[in-house]
Amino acid sequence: MYDGCFELNSSQKSRKMGKILSLMGRPLRNFNVESRAHKIISQEKPVPAPKHKSDQLIYDEIMKNHPEGSDETQIKHVQLDKYLKDVYVKSHDPNPPQKAQTNPDRPLPLNRHQVEDYEYGFKEPDKIPIGKTTLRQALQFITDHHNDSKLHTPQKIAQDYQIPEESIKNILKYYRVFEVYIPEQRKVKAKFAGPSVPRIKVTAQPKKQLSSGKDKDDT
Template identity: 55%
Template sequence: MKLSQCSYYEIDSTMGKVLSSIRHPFRNFNLESRAHKVISQEKPKPAPWRHTDQIEIERLMKEHTKEYEESLQKHEELDKHLKQVYVTSTNPDEIPNKKNENPDRPLPTDRTTVQPFLYGMKEPERIPAGKSSLKGILELISLHQNDPKIYNAKKIAEDTMIPENTIKNILKYYRVFEVYIPQERQVKAKFAGPSLPRVEIIKQIRKELPAPSSKRLPPPSPSDKDKT
């Protein structure tokens, strides 16, 4: 009986699952105590050296035996000096800006994100006489639309010190948005479409071409060809 490649793969996967289920209990046995044993070691075990490095170290140990023995011993005086060394850290002082800044036009110190403005641009803090901001113009237009008799062009020009001709042009060519609420209808709306179709189909009987005859014309004679 021959096994296909898929059957071999299924057997390998099942065997791998069985072996891994057997290994897990042995691998996790007494895991916590083994971990504490490794952590409690005073000195970790160094990684093994290479063969060439091991030969070189043995040669140096033989040639400089005295220095090697001194390196293994603890130097009391150096250890005493080391215990007297302390490190303290303090925040550094702020470095002043060395650039010559103009006090009348100081650079911005706030680096936070600027929130979007109401009308898409920043409104000026000071508005000279005879001028107005976008917000002020919109308020004037709104007042005029609500009560055009009181807030006419002459009244607005006197309050804002803007030329009356300019105010008239603003009120003529600019308006603010208005909300119109339709009145409630008591009669149901009817279909306002056309009652007749715009395209009418007209049936006309067209003249039909005569059916082709089954008789064929005879071929021209040789004498007719000579004449042509």
């Protein structure tokens, strides 16, 4: 039967006691900690940490054999300090970078905005050489010839656009402009496209009933 009492083992007891002692000692460690820190920082020369026994023996031997070494470390050498201040380095590039010269005929772009998409997917030239044509012009004279072939003949198109007549004839022969055909809307209702006479005919036939065994016994 459980009576509600339990006993702590040794490890639990030590852990609990250590926690209590740490909580009790924390206020003592933090007491006046700021003033103590300022007191140590304001000292003229901090006390060095104690040296190891072997290091201390080596240091004492050096001081014994060369006592002037400790005095030199405490004295400021004015001449050496002057040498340190006079030392400086000058550097120069034998091949200095030259500034790129801009061509006034082909200046660099100054507009950094996003380029909008062109109508035909690419920028059309401002100047068209003689004997050449653009996609816009080709679509225009192909459409004009298709609408009125008697008025816009290959000879007239070649004269207007300054293109050889043979090239115009080949363009009109092998190229066409897309046309859109919209079917007329019919107002007649759709008719059933199935057979007028049903292929399967369903008929009702009476089923024969089996006689029961009682009729045989009665006979």
